[in-house]
Structure formats: C-alpha cells, structure tokens
Amino acid sequence: MEMIAGGGCDMNKHKKAQTAQDEAVAGSLKKIKNKFIVMSGKGGVGKTSVTVNLAIALANKGYKVGIMDVDIHGPDVPRVLGINKEMLGVNADKKLTPLAYSRNLSAVSIESLSASKDDAIIWRGPVKHSVIRQFIGDVEWGDLDYLLIDAPPGTGDEPLTVAQVISDAKAIIVTTPQEISLADVRKSINFCKTVKMNIFGLIENMSGFSCPHCHQAIDMFGTGGGERTAKDAGINFLGRIPFDPKLVTCGDSGTSYQEAYKDSPVTTAFDNVTKLMSELI
Amino acid sequence: MEMIAGGGCDMNKHKKAQTAQDEAVAGSLKKIKNKFIVMSGKGGVGKTSVTVNLAIALANKGYKVGIMDVDIHGPDVPRVLGINKEMLGVNADKKLTPLAYSRNLSAVSIESLSASKDDAIIWRGPVKHSVIRQFIGDVEWGDLDYLLIDAPPGTGDEPLTVAQVISDAKAIIVTTPQEISLADVRKSINFCKTVKMNIFGLIENMSGFSCPHCHQAIDMFGTGGGERTAKDAGINFLGRIPFDPKLVTCGDSGTSYQEAYKDSPVTTAFDNVTKLMSELI
Numbered sequence: 001m002e003m004i005a006g007g008g009c010d011m012n013k014h015k016k017a018q019t020a021q022d023e024a025v026a027g028s029l030k031k032i033k034n035k036f037i038v039m040s041g042k043g044g045v046g047k048t049s050v051t052v053n054l055a056i057a058l059a060n061k062g063y064k065v066g067i068m069d070v071d072i073h074g075p076d077v078p079r080v081l082g083i084n085k086e087m088l089g090v091n092a093d094k095k096l097t098p099l100a101y102s103r104n105l106s107a108v109s110i111e112s113l114s115a116s117k118d119d120a121i122i123w124r125g126p127v128k129h130s131v132i133r134q135f136i137g138d139v140e141w142g143d144l145d146y147l148l149i150d151a152p153p154g155t156g157d158e159p160l161t162v163a164q165v166i167s168d169a170k171a172i173i174v175t176t177p178q179e180i181s182l183a184d185v186r187k188s189i190n191f192c193k194t195v196k197m198n199i200f201g202l203i204e205n206m207s208g209f210s211c212p213h214c215h216q217a218i219d220m221f222g223t224g225g226g227e228r229t230a231k232d233a234g235i236n237f238l239g240r241i242p243f244d245p246k247l248v249t250c251g252d253s254g255t256s257y258q259e260a261y262k263d264s265p266v267t268t269a270f271d272n273v274t275k276l277m278s279e280l281i
Numbered sequence: 282m283e284m285i286a287g288g289g290c291d292m293n294k295h296k297k298a299q300t301a302q303d304e305a306v307a308g309s310l311k312k313i314k315n316k317f318i319v320m321s322g323k324g325g326v327g328k329t330s331v332t333v334n335l336a337i338a339l340a341n342k343g344y345k346v347g348i349m350d351v352d353i354h355g356p357d358v359p360r361v362l363g364i365n366k367e368m369l370g371v372n373a374d375k376k377l378t379p380l381a382y383s384r385n386l387s388a389v390s391i392e393s394l395s396a397s398k399d400d401a402i403i404w405r406g407p408v409k410h411s412v413i414r415q416f417i418g419d420v421e422w423g424d425l426d427y428l429l430i431d432a433p434p435g436t437g438d439e440p441l442t443v444a445q446v447i448s449d450a451k452a453i454i455v456t457t458p459q460e461i462s463l464a465d466v467r468k469s470i471n472f473c474k475t476v477k478m479n480i481f482g483l484i485e486n487m488s489g490f491s492c493p494h495c496h497q498a499i500d501m502f503g504t505g506g507g508e509r510t511a512k513d514a515g516i517n518f519l520g521r522i523p524f525d526p527k528l529v530t531c532g533d534s535g536t537s538y539q540e541a542y543k544d545s546p547v548t549t550a551f552d553n554v555t556k557l558m559s560e561l562i
Binding site: 126 | 321322323324325326352353354355357360361398399400401402403404405406407409410433434435436437438441459460461464465467468469470471472475476492493494495497499500501502526529532533534
C-alpha cells in the first residue's frame with residue numbers, strides 16, 4: 001500500500017495516481033450491495049461491540065459481510081473479533097486481502113498493518129482521509145452483501161470522509177440511554193442531515209441492567225432515552241440492547257458472544273436489528 | 282473571535298496576525314503555573330468526569346483552576362459542570378471570558394460558543410488546530426494555578442496540537458480496567474513518549490462495582506488492570522476510582538458529585554489524586 005498523498009513536483013504523475021485511485025474506489029464500492037456506517041456521538045457506548053455483533057449475526061444468516069475499521073486511533077475491531085494477531089496480506093494484483101474471521105465475514109483495520117500493537121497512530125486529518133480511501137480502493141473486498149464501517153466517536157474527519165467517498169452509506173447511530181450521551185447523539189443526527197447521509201436508525205445500547213446475583217434492576221445509565229431521542233428527531237428506532245458484562249469479557253478475549261450465549265436477550269436484540277437490515281436485500 | 286486560518290493573498294498580513302497570536306498564546310501560558318492534559322485511549326472511560334472532578338477538588342482546596350475543553354466534537358464539560366446554558370463573553374480587550382463555575386473555577390468549551398447545542402461541529406483537523414490555539418491565546422484565563430485540558434479520546438489532532446503548543450503540559454491518562462481499554466491506553470502512553478510529553482500518571486476509573494441492593498461485587502470491567510499497565514510502562518499510578526452510577530446521574534444533571542457525596546470512596550479517590558497534583562505547587 002503506497003501513500004499517494006504527500007508533496008511532489010510532478011503534478012501529472014500525482015493526478016494520474018489520483019484518477020487511478022478514484023477508479024479503484026468506485027470499482028470496490030460497485031460490488032458492495034449495502035453500506036452502513038456505525039456512528040456514535042460519544043465514545044464508550046459500545047459502538048465496536050455493536051458493529052461486530054451485527055456483522056456476525058448477518059454472516060450467520062449466510063450473507064457476505066465485511067467490516068472496515070476507520071477508527072484510526074483506537075482500532076479495536078480485530079481484538080473484538082479475536083483476529084488481532086494476524087496481519088493483512090497482499091494478493092497478486094497488489095491489493096490488500098482482508099482478515100478472514102469466517103467464510104462469510106472479513107475485516108480491515110489499521111491495527112492489522114501495524115507491527116507493534118501498542119504504537120500510537122499520530123496522524124492529522126488529511127492523512128486519515130487518504131488512508132480511508134485506500135481501505136476501500138486498495139482492498140480486495142470482493143462481492144459483499146454488507147459493508148459495516150466502524151467509525152470513531154464524534155463528527156470529525158473519519159465520518160466526514162466516509163460521507164464524501166461512500167455517498168450511499170446509511171448511518172446506524174449507537175447511544176447509551178443517559179442524557180450526556182443523548183446530547184452528543186443529537187449532534188450525530190444533525191451531522192448526517194448536514195452532509196445528507198441517510199440515517200437507517202438508532203440503537204440504544206447498555207439499556208437497563210440487573211444484578212447478576214440478586215437480579216434487582218440497577219439504574220446504571222437508565223433506559224428509554226434512545227427511543228425518545230429517535231422519536232424527537234424523526235428517525236427509526238432499531239431497538240434496545242441490554243447491558244451484559246459478559247459482552248465485555250467476550251470482547252476482551254475475542255470470543256463470539258452470540259456463539260456462547262445463543263438464547264440471551266442480547267443475542268435476540270442483535271438478531272432483531274439484522275432482520276431490519278436484511279429487509280434491504 | 283476571528284479565524285486567522287484560511288487562504289489569502291496578503292501573506293504579510295497573515296504573517297503579522299500569526300505573530301500576534303503566537304504572542305497572545307505565550308502571554309496566556311506564562312500566567313498558568315501547571316498544565317495538565319487529561320487523555321484516554323478509548324472513549325467512555327469517564328475522562329470528562331475525571332477532569333471536572335479533579336478541577337472541583339483542586340478549586341475546593343483554594344487553587345485557581347481553569348478547564349479547557351478541546352473535545353471539539355463531543356464537548357461535554359459545560360453540561361457536567363451544569364453551566365451549559367451560558368455563553369462565553371467578550372471583555373474590553375476583545376478577549377473571551379471563560380464561564381465561571383465558582384470563584385476559583387472557570388471553563389472554556391466550543392459548546393459555549395454554539396447557538397444550538399445539538400449542532401454538530403464538522404471540522405477537519407487543521408481548523409481544530411487553529412481553534413485550540415485561540416482557546417489559549419484569545420481567552421482571558423488570568424493567573425491560574427492549574428489548567429486542566431479535556432482532550433477527546435485517542436491520539437489525533439487535538440492532543441497533538443496541545444503537545445505542540447503547550448510544551449510543558451503533563452499528561453494524566455484515564456483508563457477503565459478491561460483489556461480492550463488497556464490496549465488503547467498503551468497507545469496513549471506511546472503517543473506521549475513519541476511527542477516527548479511528560480506523563481504525570483495513570484488513573485483507573487470505573488474500577489470495581491458492587492450491587493447497590495445486595496452489595497455483592499459485580500465483575501463489570503474488572504479491577505487492577507490500570508495499575509499493572511502503569512507498572513509495565515514505568516509510569517506513575519495515581520489511583521483507582523470506583524464505579525458509582527451516581528456519578529453518571531450527577532454528570533447528567535450538572536450537579537457536583539463531591540458536594541452531594543462528601544464522604545464517598547469516589548470523593549476520597551479524587552482527593553488523593555489532587556494531593557499528588559498539589560505537591561507540584
């Protein structure tokens with residue numbers, strides 16, 4: 001993967017490279033039926049966990065799914081999938097090959113290009129823009145039913161680049177029910193409206209919690225705030241995902257929660273969201 | 282507040298404005314004794330809550346404290362302080378006057394410049410760099426014992442700008458105990474080492490949780506991972522702050538947790554960290 005950004009005197013060469021990359025980006029996108037960007041106003045609302053679990057649920061239904069991790073500074077997708085030790089490969093066409101999680105699910109992340117997992121990526125916005133374009137054009141995604149894009153929290157360079165480069169991407173916005181999170185999610189909704197990105201809907205994560213010992217309800221982040229916010233903003237409410245500490249443990253160890261807890265309320269909640277997503281096919 | 286960035290043919294004028302701003306930035310910084318940037322690898326670890334509570338604890342000890350909220354896309358400081366309805370003022374010298382929380386504590390945030398609180402700030406990196414410089418040079422901070430800077434999660438434009446503009450800023454890194462958070466915090470530590478920013482130490486937030494009904498321990502994010510990570514990286518461990526859902530409620534409603542729960546373990550934990558900070562004076 002060669003950086004095409006950067007200064008240079010030979011403008012013609014630069015322009016040619018740009019056009020070639022534009023074509024590569026368009027070529028990759030043409031083969032992907034549905035593109036979703038998973039966004040959040042605030043960090044720590046479980047956006048990566050939602051992205052990965054939706055992807056696994058769709059792949060389990062037999063769809064071809066890709067995850068593109070554009071959270072350049074906190075790329076957690078490979079760890080949650082349990083494939084963080086692997087590196088991206090390169091094929092005969094000099095395209096990057098995504099990490100394979102299963103026959104139906106593959107992923108690309110900056111984490112799988114860094115030799116040391118603890119190194120910080122210290123890049124300003126324009127470099128990130130260029131890398132995200134390369135994650136589309138220079139990757140051999142193949143034919144996909146769904147591409148799920150895991151964006152960093154907020155309304156900065158990364159979601160803006162996605163909105164500009166993938167004009168038919170739909171947004172899934174993840175929030176937790178407490179007010180401080182909802183205040184930021186309203187910014188995400190307005191971001192989508194401003195850049196004219198379709199909003200598929202809003203998911204309320206970590207919604208309600210009961211003590212695993214005495215089973216009494218614990219008011220951690222509250223519940224219901226996401227649904228009210230969606231209603232107020234006139235967007236679809238996709239459902240509530242209860243808080244389950246086992247989701248944290250599974251994310252840490254890179255094991256599939258849905259595999260381990262097939263009949264849990266969390267697995268059912270993810271399944272319900274993917275039903276809405278598969279109505280698009 | 283006038284934007285000095287942006288194109289223009291009159292380079293001399295641009296240079297003059299740049300020099301004037303460099304001087305304003307240096308002038309503001311000279312009057313501030315200690316500068317701390319509160320960072321995190323991942324979002325949602327309670328970074329803003331830690332920043333605000335440390336600031337209140339220092340102000341309660343009689344120090345003059347300022348909070349600069351450089352989380353441009355998720356500016357939560359005014360809401361947590363309960364002063365989110367107020368707007369920044371301008372004084373006779375055309376400098377911005379920070380929001381006053383109390384006699385000893387004031388704050389500046391992009392939130393207090395936006396007419397609509399739900400609007401998203403959609404800026405690419407270079408504009409954010411310029412705004413952060415203005416938050417220092419164009420604000421009448423006055424004489425401060427402490428400036429606490431609330432950075433967005435990760436290692437992007439905002440912390441990089443702070444590292445470049447405030448060369449004597451020390452980093453306080455906040456993490457939660459689970460592995461996925463620790464993986465990202467190691468990136469923050471390496472960021473500081475790369476840009477040669479002093480690390481004051483690491484705080485483990487949301488450390489341990491017991492059911493408010495049956496008082497049994499609930500393994501939410503685990504405990505102890507922060508201390509191990511600090512030890513491995515050879516940096517100071519500043520202490521553990523237990524998880525308390527009341528901190529969420531207080532943050533949402535903008536009331537001071539430390540005022541309401543004076544003898545709680547959380548208040549004691551914040552007090553212990555500020556003792557270490559006040560040894561610097």
